[in-house]
Amino acid sequence: MITVAVVGYALGMALVAAAVATAGDSNALGMLLLFGPRWILVFPWLLLIPLSLVARRWVTAAAIVGSLVTLFQVSGFEIPSLISLRSAMGSGGGAGKTLRIVTYNTDRSATLAQRIDTDLLAWDADVIVMQDCAPEVATAMQAADRRYQVFRESEFCVATRLAVRSPVQLHGTRKEGRAVGFSVEWQGATVRIGTVHLPSPRTALFAARQGSGDLLEESVQQRAEASGAIAAWMRESHRGPIVVAGDFNLPVxxxxxxxxxxxxxxxxxxxxxxxxxxxxxxxxxxxxDHVLVSSDFTVRGARVLSGFPSEHQPVVADLELTASGGASK
Incomplete structure (x- = not known):
């Protein structure tokens, strides 16, 4: 019985991993799979692995392999790359050597404006990009720390304490997905910054929970088209280092x-x-919500914060410009 349970669940997780890799968010089934609570699938192994220890050794081996497939390939657990670990264990480089980016979909929270002064101090970010940002948040950021230049364009709030080299440009519509782009000066290089907000799958997923999957395929197509159009727009301006951060509404x-x-x-x-x-x-x-960077950067650290007044939580990334990236003007 233990052997059947372990092997059966391991094979099932292998099939789910294959579906994630091949059909992830490319059709209605893939969309439900990726937006579902895949992290829960790890927990049965907390029972199956101990049970496998009383079975044959190959059953224990199958349980270990199956749990790793579930953890990394199905549930998306991440560990830092060796390059990032080596960079993080380095000297740190001193002030100004690391570019810190924060991206946050605020869900138009007005509560954020009441605490933004504390958040700005805690983040200590060079560039902050917010999606679904209420006007009062932009006003509060500007009042809280005069070192930041603050811009609000459509739903986006942008705050940067770096010299701005090109104005904020808006691309797209709410239905099609929107983005803004601008450039800043950092360590002698011009760095292109973009922030995006692609169409939400919320309506389609809610309808599916009520028993109607009619909107799922439409949502997949809409987000794919928006992603392609905005990626192409961002790539047109890709000359040297670039960071694109925001609410992509696309799982990794x-x-x-x-x-x-x-x-x-x-x-x-x-x-x-x-x-x-x-x-x-x-x-x-x-x-x-993602922070995407060009090969001009080494990622020294990245993490998701918690305790913020939104369903989304901020993502922080610390970036180091490589020698070749620093040579880009």
């Missing part, structure tokens, strides 16, 4: 994210620990 395993943004690297995937969930709605916890 999404086919659209992998296809459209493959020219950039995911900061959490390189330097994050854990599941990296950025959006919390009950048991449904997904990683849809």
């Amino acid at each position: 395993e999404s086919r659209a994210l992998r296809h459209d943004w493959m020219w950039l690297r995911n900061a959490i995937s390189e330097a994050g620990w854990g599941f990296g969930h950025t959006m919390f709605a009950g048991r449904h916890r997904v990683r849809i």
Whole structure:
């Protein structure tokens, strides 16, 4: 009985991993799979692994392999790359050597304005990009710390304490997905910054929970088209170092994210620990807010914060410009 349970669950998780890799968010079934609570699938191994110890050795081996597949390939658990670990254990480089980016979908929270002075001090960020940002948050940021230049364009709030080299430009619409782009000066290089907010799958997922899956395919197509259009717009301005951060509404395993943004690297995937969930709605916890960087950067650290007044939580990434990136003007 133990052998059947362990082997059966291991094979089931292998099939789920294959579905995540091949069909992730490319159709209705893949969308439900990626936005579902995949992290829960790890917990049966807490019982199955101890039980496997009383069975044959190959059953224990199958349990260990199955648990690793579930943890990393199904649930999306991340550990830092060796390059990021070596960088994090380095000397640190001193003040001004690391570019800190914060991205946060505030869900138009007005409460954030009442605490933003404390948050700005805690973040100590060079660039902050917010999606679904209420006007009072932008006003509060400007009043809280005069070192920041604060811009509000459509739903986006941008705060930077670096010299701005190009104005904030808006691209797209709410239905199609929106983005803004601008450039800052950092360590002698011009760094392009972009922030995005792709269409939300919320309506389609809610309808599916009520028994109607009619909107799922439409949501998949809408987000894929928005991702492709905005990625192309960002890439047109890609001359040297670039960081694109925001609410992509695409899990990291999404086919659209992998296809459209493959020219950039995911900061959490390189330097994050854990599941990296950025959006919390009950048991449904997904990683849809990302910081993507060009090869001009080494990711020294990346993490998701907690305790903020939104279903989304901020993502922080510390970036170090490589020698070749610093030479880009």
